[in-house]
Amino acid sequence: MSELTARPVPVSVSADEVREWLRDRVAAHTGRPVEEIRPDLPLTEYGLDSVYVLGLCAEIEDHYGIEVEPTVMWDNPALDPLAEALVPLITAH
Amino acid sequence: MTSAVPVSPARTAGVAGDHVHDKHISTLEELFGDAGDPVNPVGRAEIVAADERGEMLAAGEDLLTGFGLNAHFVPEALGGRFTGLEQLIGVMRAVYRRDPCLGLGYGAGSFMAGVNVWTAGTAAQQLRLADRLLAGDRAACAYHELAHGNDFSRTGLTALPGPDGRRRLNGRKEIVANLRRAGSMVLFARTNPAPGSRSHSQLLLDTDDLDPGSVRHLERFGTVGMRGVQLGGIEFTDCAVPPGSVLGGTAGLGVETALRSFQLTRIALPGMTVGLLDTALRTALRGARSRPLYGGTVTDLPLSRSILAEAFADLLLADTFTTVAARSVHTAPAQAGVYASAVKSFVPPVLMRAVYRLSELLGSQFYLRAAEQPLFQKLLRDVQPSAFGHASRVSCQSALLPQLPLTARRGWLAAEGAALPAETFRPGMPLPGVRFEDLALTGGGRDPLSRSLVAGAADAREDGGIAAQARFWCAELDALAAAASGLGPGAAGPAASPYAFGLTTRWAGVLAASACLNTWWHRPPGADAFADRPAGVLAALHRLGTHLDHHRDPLPGALAEPLYTELVRRFDAGLTFDLDCRPTGA
Numbered sequence: 087m088s089e090l091t092a093r094p095v096p097v098s099v100s101a102d103e104v105r106e107w108l109r110d111r112v113a114a115h116t117g118r119p120v121e122e123i124r125p126d127l128p129l130t131e132y133g134l135d136s137v138y139v140l141g142l143c144a145e146i147e148d149h150y151g152i153e154v155e156p157t158v159m160w161d162n163p164a165l166d167p168l169a170e171a172l173v174p175l176i177t178a179h
Numbered sequence: 180m181t182s183a184v185p186v187s188p189a190r191t192a193g194v195a196g197d198h199v200h201d202k203h204i205s206t207l208e209e210l211f212g213d214a215g216d217p218v219n220p221v222g223r224a225e226i227v228a229a230d231e232r233g234e235m236l237a238a239g240e241d242l243l244t245g246f247g248l249n250a251h252f253v254p255e256a257l258g259g260r261f262t263g264l265e266q267l268i269g270v271m272r273a274v275y276r277r278d279p280c281l282g283l284g285y286g287a288g289s290f291m292a293g294v295n296v297w298t299a300g301t302a303a304q305q306l307r308l309a310d311r312l313l314a315g316d317r318a319a320c321a322y323h324e325l326a327h328g329n330d331f332s333r334t335g336l337t338a339l340p341g342p343d344g345r346r347r348l349n350g351r352k353e354i355v356a357n358l359r360r361a362g363s364m365v366l367f368a369r370t371n372p373a374p375g376s377r378s379h380s381q382l383l384l385d386t387d388d389l390d391p392g393s394v395r396h397l398e399r400f401g402t403v404g405m406r407g408v409q410l411g412g413i414e415f416t417d418c419a420v421p422p423g424s425v426l427g428g429t430a431g432l433g434v435e436t437a438l439r440s441f442q443l444t445r446i447a448l449p450g451m452t453v454g455l456l457d458t459a460l461r462t463a464l465r466g467a468r469s470r471p472l473y474g475g476t477v478t479d480l481p482l483s484r485s486i487l488a489e490a491f492a493d494l495l496l497a498d499t500f501t502t503v504a505a506r507s508v509h510t511a512p513a514q515a516g517v518y519a520s521a522v523k524s525f526v527p528p529v530l531m532r533a534v535y536r537l538s539e540l541l542g543s544q545f546y547l548r549a550a551e552q553p554l555f556q557k558l559l560r561d562v563q564p565s566a567f568g569h570a571s572r573v574s575c576q577s578a579l580l581p582q583l584p585l586t587a588r589r590g591w592l593a594a595e596g597a598a599l600p601a602e603t604f605r606p607g608m609p610l611p612g613v614r615f616e617d618l619a620l621t622g623g624g625r626d627p628l629s630r631s632l633v634a635g636a637a638d639a640r641e642d643g644g645i646a647a648q649a650r651f652w653c654a655e656l657d658a659l660a661a662a663a664s665g666l667g668p669g670a671a672g673p674a675a676s677p678y679a680f681g682l683t684t685r686w687a688g689v690l691a692a693s694a695c696l697n698t699w700w701h702r703p704p705g706a707d708a709f710a711d712r713p714a715g716v717l718a719a720l721h722r723l724g725t726h727l728d729h730h731r732d733p734l735p736g737a738l739a740e741p742l743y744t745e746l747v748r749r750f751d752a753g754l755t756f757d758l759d760c761r762p763t764g765a
């Protein structure tokens with residue numbers, strides 16, 4: 087976990103950057119190669135549903151230094167929309 | 180047996196307690212009378228006989244209707260008597276002391292349905308269910324499908340719009356209490372075919388409004404224990420849903436509503452079941468004392484006294500943890516989900532093991548159909564569903580697991596967030612009301628009950644046993660924080676290892692220890708002799724260590740003897756064995 091907290095908090099980010107970081111985390115959470123994680127498929131495809139996806143939410147909070155409603159993960163079930171939803175929260179911060 | 184005993188409850192001794200709530204429990208105890216009276220229509224003999232027939236005890240149901248039990252499930256603002264979780268547990272525990280089937284089969288099911296509606300229903304829906312319940316009607320809480328077990332996000336029953344735009348029900352629910360005789364039901368249904376956590380909703384339905392031609396009731400499901408509870412099933416075929424049925428008016432919030440509202444029931448159910456252990460302990464003590472052996476009775480044997488004292492300590496441990504969790508719903512609602520999962524995963528096995536060990540003590544007396552204590556075998560069967568019913572141990576641990584790394588970093592290592600307010604640890608003292616809207620999906624990495632352990636240990640002025648325990652549990656929290664922050668990213672996901680699951684048990688252990696220590700540190704002045712001496716809390720903490728596999732030592736004599744003495748004192752005086760220590764005829 088230390089590699090997560092050590093990273094500097096980005097001042098502004100693009101949806102692309104956020105999405106790539108998320109793909110990386112989903113790969114780590116599910117033990118799959120990052121190439122297998124498609125940003126247009128719902129995370130349930132990778133077994134990350136209901137309460138499990140909330141662990142990813144915690145990492146987003148720590149990495150970007152923001153607080154997000156856990157339901158953002160449910161309202162945006164795939165990484166593409168999730169990245170789009172997170173960008174304004176990160177830049178507002 | 181008890182009505183003449185002039186003992187005031189320990190918890191309210193010398194302080195202004197919640198008198199209205201006390202009065203309700205006393206009234207209920209009076210209505211139930213002396214369980215041992217052979218002509219009492221709601222006595223032990225009738226309860227055992229109804230169980231043999233697989234029926235709810237009709238006289239017991241009438242008694243609870245007369246008492247107005249349903250009102251205790253309805254918030255005060257809606258005309259009911261629900262003012263808090265601890266009070267509800269107190270009333271329901273009195274029912275569980277007599278007959279767990281009456282507890283679950285008359286009442287708890289309606290409360291489970293109710294919390295969904297109080298958390299997420301529109302004002303009109305809340306009024307509708309409140310009126311139904313206050314009129315004495317039952318509500319079924321229909322979530323479970325045999326095909327999906329605890330995994331309710333895979334629910335198969337659908338409520339999708341038909342060609343005319345109106346929703347139609349298709350599919351079945353199975354093993355649901357009172358499904359056939361309930362006037363209302365909260366039905367958990369898929370309202371969107373897509374996978375994910377925004378595809379379900381609760382529907383609040385009046386059974387009279389459904390077309391009988393499209394509803395089929397399944398045969399009642401038989402069970403090993405809780406035999407009287409009427410477990411039904413239902414199958415819908417293109418059954419039109421009346422408009423305005425979706426809870427809260429917006430479809431898709433079902434998983435969120437379940438995870439938030441069931442925080443209350445996951446604390447309340449184990450809290451109620453403490454009443455079952457109370458009666459099991461009373462029954463075992465009665466049996467052991469009346470059994471002549473080796474020129475004395477079973478209770479003259481040191482091993483037997485130790486087992487009885489340990490069961491008493493288990494009961495105090497279970498009660499203290501659930502009571503603090505119940506009170507924390509009022510003082511830290513955002514963390515209630517964490518404490519509910521911890522209680523629901525940790526407390527039922529403690530209760531079950533205690534009842535099982537008491538059965539060993541009774542020997543053949545509990546096994547023979549026509550023995551002295553026939554109620555005991557029923558209690559041994561009735562306690563089992565507490566482990567797997569309404570969120571199993573593992574599913575509660577899976578809810579804690581994803582929160583563990585963040586809680587370690589934020590709540591434990593960075594020491595973010597406040598400790599719980601002191602009144603959380605003062606049972607019976609007034610609290611702010613429950614704010615259903617503040618129940619949250621995650622604790623946000625904050626753990627005020629653990630903060631209370633660290634803060635309390637730093638402030639404590641005592642030495643000796645309590646101080647040693649405080650140091651031990653603070654060190655355990657540090658070790659747990661180190662272990663949890665070292666978890667790899669996949670460790671809290673779907674492929675979590677048994678090791679990671681074990682960390683959630685350690686977390687529950689720290690929370691239970693904090694509940695015990697803080698209840699001791701915040702004990703009211705003028706508590707009775709037993710509550711004012713540390714034997715009770717030290718024995719509970721010793722048992723906590725046993726349940727967590729820290730050791731296998733029996734309770735040391737210096738703790739076992741005062742506990743046994745208090746146990747016998749309460750038995751002879753007709754007092755309950757929980758923190759409440761109130762008169763009972765059970």
Ligand SMILES: Cc1cc2nc3c(=O)[nH]c(=O)nc-3n(C[C@H](O)[C@H](O)[C@H](O)COP(=O)(O)OP(=O)(O)OC[C@H]3O[C@@H](n4cnc5c(N)ncnc54)[C@H](O)[C@@H]3O)c2cc1C
Nearest residue numbers: 320321322323328329354355356405564568569571573577
């Ligand atoms: C007396 C009684 C009353 C009931 N009343 C109602 C009612 O009113 N309404 C209602 O809807 N239902 C009711 N039920 C149904 C009850 O809720 C279900 O039986 C129960 O929740 C599901 O149990 P299961 O063992 O089938 O679960 P399953 O999920 O099939 O579990 C099977 C096994 O897998 C394990 N497991 C589960 N999840 C995980 C996980 N995530 N990770 C690892 N292991 C896991 C479990 O621990 C268990 O050992 C009642 C049942 C009883 C006995």
